[in-house]
Amino acid sequence: MKQPLIILTGPTAVGKTALSIELARALNGEIISADSMQVYRHMDIGSAKIMPEEMDGIPHHLIDVLEPWEEFNVTRFQAMAKEAMAGIYNRGHVPIVTGGTGFYIQALAYDIDFTENEDHSGIREELEQLAAERGEEHLHQMLAQIDPESARAIHANNVKRVIRAIEYYRLTGEKISEHNKREREKTSPYDLYYYVLTRDRAALYERIDRRVDVMMEQGLVDEVKRLKEMGCTRDMVAMQGLGYKEILDYLDGTISLGEAVYIIKRDTRHFAKRQLTWFKRERDVRFIAMDDGNAPWVKLQDGTGQPEDDQQKILTYICNDYFGGRNKHGIE
Numbered sequence: 001m002k003q004p005l006i007i008l009t010g011p012t013a014v015g016k017t018a019l020s021i022e023l024a025r026a027l028n029g030e031i032i033s034a035d036s037m038q039v040y041r042h043m044d045i046g047s048a049k050i051m052p053e054e055m056d057g058i059p060h061h062l063i064d065v066l067e068p069w070e071e072f073n074v075t076r077f078q079a080m081a082k083e084a085m086a087g088i089y090n091r092g093h094v095p096i097v098t099g100g101t102g103f104y105i106q107a108l109a110y111d112i113d114f115t116e117n118e119d120h121s122g123i124r125e126e127l128e129q130l131a132a133e134r135g136e137e138h139l140h141q142m143l144a145q146i147d148p149e150s151a152r153a154i155h156a157n158n159v160k161r162v163i164r165a166i167e168y169y170r171l172t173g174e175k176i177s178e179h180n181k182r183e184r185e186k187t188s189p190y191d192l193y194y195y196v197l198t199r200d201r202a203a204l205y206e207r208i209d210r211r212v213d214v215m216m217e218q219g220l221v222d223e224v225k226r227l228k229e230m231g232c233t234r235d236m237v238a239m240q241g242l243g244y245k246e247i248l249d250y251l252d253g254t255i256s257l258g259e260a261v262y263i264i265k266r267d268t269r270h271f272a273k274r275q276l277t278w279f280k281r282e283r284d285v286r287f288i289a290m291d292d293g294n295a296p297w298v299k300l301q302d303g304t305g306q307p308e309d310d311q312q313k314i315l316t317y318i319c320n321d322y323f324g325g326r327n328k329h330g331i332e
Contacts, residue, residue: 003089004326005190006318007105008098009034009279010197011272012048013207015290019197020098021056022315027096027322030059030088032081034099034108037241039077040068042227045220046243048211061088068227068238073160075114077104102278109192109284112183123170127163142166149177188284193322196279198289205269212243212265221247221257242268286321288314 006029008020024031033039037047041064044051049063061084066072081097081104088095097105106112131139136156143162144151150165168176199207224247232239234248243264250260279285290311 002189002191003085004094004322005085005109005188005192006094006096006322007034007109007192007194008096008197008318009100009102009105009195011199011204011275012100012268013211013272014197014199014204015207016098016100016197017050017054019311019314020096021054021058022311023318024058024094024096025056026315026319027094028092029094029096030061030084030091032084032088032095032097033060033062034077034081034097034101034104035062036072036077036101036104037238038063038099039066039072040064040070040238041066042068042230043223043238043241043244045215045218045223046241046247048215059093068230068232069236071237073237074104074107077101078107078112078114081108100275102275102282106184106282109188109190109194110184110186111189112180112186123167124163127166128159131159131163136162139163139166147175147177150175153177191325192284193318193325194282194285195318196282196285196287198276198287200289204272208268208272209265212261212268215243216261221250224248224251242271288317290314 006023006027008016008023010016020031023029035047037043038049039062040047043049050060062077062080065080085095097108099105107114127139136159139159139162140151140154140156143154143165146169147165154161154165156162165176168174168179172179198204220243224244227239227244228248228251234240234245239245239248246255246260246263246267249255250257255263279287
């Protein structure tokens with residue numbers, strides 16, 4: 001019998017956090033963060049991290065568990081999330097995965113196999129050295145020659161993923177794009193309830209701009225200064241996060257503070273657009289569109305929908321969908 005798994009996701013600043021708290025309370029749930037930045041300690045403002053006082057007594061997992069200099073990737077997320085889920089099930093609770101890192105969510109929901117990411121240091125070190133000597137573009141061109149589909153999907157700046165794709169091909173003789181396609185066709189091993197929150201684009205972009213302004217007021221510059229004093233550098237994965245690398249540029253004197261804020265807002269809007277594109281490709285999802293006054297409507301994959309008028313009705317819809325699905329399968 002499949003165990004339940006609820007996913008509540010969507011683009012940055014759409015309103016996931018507040019709804020996840022209410023949903024966890026309604027369903028006796030615990031929350032697992034699927035956010036590649038909130039996992040790090042000392043990175044609170046730029047990651048828009050939920051604070052303990054905002055959790056309202058709901059257990060949260062994968063928040064504040066790593067130092068900024070530790071590596072965090074999809075493989076590690078998957079393992080940590082599975083461990084958290086085991087504990088949640090043992091307590092008789094429901095895991096609710098919330099956050100906006102779509103690749104992480106996909107990996108967990110469909111139990112994607114990442115054995116190709118095991119460390120083969122010889123090949124990896126060779127490719128890392130090649131990237132250092134001849135540049136990211138050279139490495140990306142190498143990938144394009146052996147796996148054009150992966151080269152189109154992976155940006156040249158994402159050196160780690162480029163290296164892993166080349167490494168996988170050298171080890172197996174198979175294109176990693178073919179492996180990934182096969183993995184994506186898996187059905188979920190869970191009784192999956194997958195919801196994607198959306199908003200009108202103009203309203204979402206306004207919320208993003210407002211969030212960045214609040215981050216600046218809360219002291220994002222001072223937070224990045226403290227991280228620098230701790231020894232954090234721009235080559236660390238954590239410091240590549242939106243908001244952090246731009247403030248680093250400001251602190252290094254390469255751009256003004258006004259330019260940094262402009263870039264953060266612009267790139268966060270672009271990121272939100274990419275997030276939505278990702279989720280539109282996913283299977284098994286229900287899109288829940290919300291206007292800026294928390295007046296949502298529910299749109300299913302077949303294009304049908306039903307009008308709603310407040311956040312409470314979204315909560316009611318999800319709860320009814322969840323309990324209806326569990327009852328349909330004879331599960332209490």
